[in-house]
Amino acid sequence: MTEHILRMSGITKTFPGVTALQDVNLAVRRGEIHAICGENGAGKSTLMKVLSGVYPHGQYDGEIVFEGNRCEFGGIRDSERAGIVIIHQELALSPQLSIAENIYLGNERARRGIIDWNRTNYEAGELLKRVGLRENPTTTVSDIGVGKQQLVEIAKALSKEVKLLILDEPTAALNDEDSAHLLDLLRGLRDEGITCVIISHKLNEVIAIADSVTILRDGHTIETLDMAADSVTEDRIISGMVGRALDNRFPPRTPAIGEEAFRIEDWTVYSPSQPGRKVVDGASLMLRRGEIVGLAGLMGAGRTELAMSVFGRTYGVHISGRVFKGGKQVELRTVQDAIRHGVAYATEDRKRYGLNLIEDIKRNISAAWLKGLSRRGWVNEYEEYRVAQQFRGSMNIKAPSVDSVVGKLSGGNQQKVVLSKWILTEPDVLILDEPTRGIDVGAKYEIYVIINRLAEQGKAVLVISSELPELLGLCDRIYTLSEGRVTGEVPREEATQERLMYLMTKGQE
Amino acid sequence: MTSITGLLDRRRTIPQKYIPVLVTAGLFVAMFVTGGIRYENFATGQIILNVFIDNAFLLVVAVGMTFVILTGGIDLSVGSVVALATMLSASLLKDGWPAYAVMVLVLVIGGVLGLAMGAIIHYFEIQPFIVTLAGMFLARGLCYTISTESIPIDNPTFTDIAQTRVNLGGDLSVSPSAVIAVVVVVIAAYVLHYTRLGRNVYATGGSEQSALLMGLPVARTKIAVYTISGFCSALGGLLFAFYSLSGYGLSAVGMELDAIAAVVIGGTLLTGGSGFLIGTVLGVLVLGLIQTIISFEGTLSSWWTRIFIGMLLFVFILLQRVFSGGSRRRTP
Known part of the structure; x- marks a missing residue:
């Protein structure tokens, strides 16, 4: 019985002109949750593709030893047969098929080529119980949320008798509740003896769940930390990722705040897909020149919907409320109107x-x-x-x-x-929706510098972000949004993560 | 180090969007050279001019199609609109209308048909395939309400245009239709590459949702390209009428597919956002040259043209895949 279920050593992978991985080593102990951290482009995904056979043996140098055997995977099927399953960031489910059909896609429960639907649905139901998903196996996948789809992916992996489960950014698209559930599930799987490798940008989650963490930078292994033995903090991981200690993740700034630049009053927006549902409910906000204002809220609180409905009514129906620009009421009926009045909106989904x-x-x-x-x-x-x-x-x-x-x-x-x-x-007013989502640590700092520079030039900036530390580090004032209503307005000095979280969840009982 | 990789990147990235066009150009030259070696009297300038003369209408139609495909749409109605244009011209001329009034009216009708389809596509959010398929049936059906027979054109203006040859010096000459087609190409190329409308066409095809959130006039752009396509089809129909001196409801059947083939062979992405008008010109020339080679071969029937075009489309799409393979596949 080896202590390590997986040992990758001396992995080198080159693409024309680029060395993506250089002599990378990774050792994963049996039954642990092992996190891999690194900036974008550090080689995390490439390493996992080498492991899962997406890049077949011969296209890379180095050795993979899994369960004591040297492995030379020729493709994903080989690695899956060995018990390695990878769940990619973009879920690979077929949206029009049912949960059960998806779980057994390519691996159908069939007798002489005829699919046994009773068995398919029964066994799928058992798997769903294991991952804690209370849905009927015959439900169409497109009818359930992203969080539940992730669970279906895991159920699918379990159906293949997985020994090593690899998750690439599993919580990137999930809200806090679903994330928490997923992390609990991973702990449960660990207790059942399934080893997990998790790639994540969310360092707080890594701290919370991982037993050890391997840090990659520029295609090299930097270090592997044992969470129990070493006292590992977020800053410790970040300094490994960027190669320098990050004393300050936010550039310094002396705010010079002027008069009112932009105000919305009593803003109400209805959902275009669910008639009668208010997505934004009587929200009022005000921004001053040279000020960076944060907008905090959980998933579904209506942050993006608020921003887009203000920005030329690009979201929502039956929009009501008033918009003031520099104290004068304006109508922003189209994106062209908004641009003409000096309002800009940078979307959360830039691609x-x-x-x-x-x-x-x-x-x-x-x-x-x-x-x-x-x-x-x-x-x-x-x-x-x-x-x-x-x-x-x-x-x-x-x-x-x-x-x-x-x-x-x-x-x-x-x-x-x-x-x-x-x-x-x-523009005089910039609304930046998740400006640093999917951006690595070094580039985040640069974006913060740009945002500060915009404020210095006297522009009013509204930053929407799911990362509370980012809002706390960047903003002069933070509004909280919950279920479409503004539930609080906190100046920088009084803002703490706890206080914001309290306001963000207010009225959700 | 960085400067070297920078240079390498430059060499790799800049020509990438030109590669399909360059491949088509290479193909055209190769076909021309092969033809010149194989047949006597082939490698002359007049052969290429004849390709222009014989395909002037297709070229004009393909120009309109390029606009539509660049926005990510498709226009299946063009062949029928060409036929409708020939029928309208022939029947109105027979009724004694003045030639120029007929031309203007036909162009306006083509533009209006395109405009209507564009408006339906945009405002009702119906797939272009369906809307223009309906337009195709409608225009074809309208031809038969005019007449089910072929109507000859004997209007002196039309016959003059059909018989005139513009001398280019030497032994070279072209028809007025070919000149019109080239003028259309030049204007369209300028519009696509140097005007805001052109930019909006590329932006809409690249990502319609992004274009909307950038405040680009997506609605106007989409309607404009179908109007342009309708106009080009009507103009193509007039050129076809000059060429055949008749109007017939069964003419230009399947021309929409020739036009699409020319645009795709010219390297324009069917999903929109990437491609060049010069590619379309080369695409039409390649199609025309295949016909010419087959007529030179003499023993081959004309339907071999179809077989070659079919094979060429396959080869060409494969080539595009091979050359641009790196850019299509994402490496996260």
Whole structure:
């Protein structure tokens, strides 16, 4: 009986021109939860792809020993047969099929080619009990939430008699409650003897659940920490990830706050999909020039819905309420209206709603302000190029040139392109929805610097974020939203995570 | 170190969007050279000009199709609109309408048909495939309400245009239709690459949701491209009428598919957002050259054209995959 269920040693994986992994070692003990941390691009996902056979043996150097046997996986089927199952960040479920069908997809409970539906549904039901999901196995997957879909993925893994379960960012799309449930489930699986490897950006979760953590940086193994033996803190992990101690995760700033810039009053929005449901309920907010204001709320509190409905009514129906810009009432009926009145909104889902991924940097930056870059419908390409170059410099967008395709940039650089685009429209009010989601630690700092600079220039910035430490570190004032209602307004000095969390959950009983 | 990788990146990234067009251009040259080696009297400038002359209407129709496909849409109605344009022209001319009034009216009707389809697609959020399929049946059906027979055109303006040749010096000459088609291409290329409308077309095709949240006029853009496509189809129909000097309800059957094939062979992504008009021109030329080669071969029947186009489409889409393989696959 080896102590280690998995030992990967000397793993090197190169892509044309890039070395993604360089001599990486990973040792996972039997029956533990092992976290892998690292910035985006550190090589976490590549390592897991090597392990699960997505990159077959021969395409990498190094050795994988699983359960005492040297493994040379030729594909995912091989690794699954050995008992290694990977659950990717983007769930791989077929939305129109039932839970049971999904669980046994490719592995059908059949007798001589005829599917035994009774057995399929019965066994699926047993698996659902194990993962604590109270749904009928015949329910269509698209009818259940993301959190429950994640559980279906785990049930699917269990159906394959998994020994080593790999989860890539399992809680990235989940709300706190679902996350907590998932983490409990992982603890339960550990007690049943299933070893878990979890890749996560949420360091508090890593601290809470992992028995040991391996840190990768730039394709190298930096260290493996034993959570019980070493006293591991978030800052300890972060310093390993970025290679320097992070005394201050937020750049310093002296706020210079001016008069009122933007105000919304009694803002009410109804859901477009569920008639009669108020998503935002009589919300009032006010931003001053040079001020960074936070908007905190749990998933489903209506933060994005509030922002988008204000921004040219891009969300919701039966919107009512008043918007004041610099003390004067304005109507923002369309996105063009909003841009004209100096309001910008950077979306939380930049890949889907914020960028044209197959287009280059300069055309993405100019997209919202073509009017200013063209005369009588003709675009001044020289000016466009010049402006893009300028932003590439001032925002520190790391790309070979402004002709690079945006889809190939890292999350941090994509976000800088999004911010450049909106800054070009010369807004007075910027609403930034999850500006650092999916961005690695180093780039987050850069985004914070940019946000501070915007405030310094006298712009009013509203930051929506799920990460309370981020709001506490960045904002002068924080509003809390719960079930569409503003439940509190806390100045920086009085703000603590506990107080915000109390306000964010107020009235939810 | 960084400068070297930067250079490498530059070499790899910049031409990527041009690669499909370059492949088509290479293909065209290869076919032309092969033809020149294989057949006497093939490698002349007039051969290429003849391709333009014989395919002027397809070129114009494909230009409109390029706009639509760049926004991520599709227009199946173009062939029927071409037929409708020839029928309308022929029957109105027979009734004694002046030639130029007929032309204007036909172009307006084509544009209005496109506009209507674009509006339905956008405001009712119906898939372009369905709406333009309906438009295709409608336009084809309208042809037969005019006449089920072929109507000859003997209007002097039309016959003049059909017989005129523009001399380009040397032994080279082209028809007015080919000149019109080239002018349309040049105008369209300018619109696509140098105007806000062009930018909006690419942005809408790249990501419609992003374009909406950037405040781009997505509605206007989508309606505009179908209007352009309808207009181009009507113009293509006029050119077809010059070419065939008749109107017939069964003409240009399947031309929508030729136009789509030309656009795809020209390297434009069917999902929208990426492609060039010059690619479409090359696509039409490649299709035309296949026909020319087959007629030079003499012994092959004309339906071999279809077989070659079919094979070419396959090969071409595979080539696109191979060359742009890295960019399609995501490495998270």
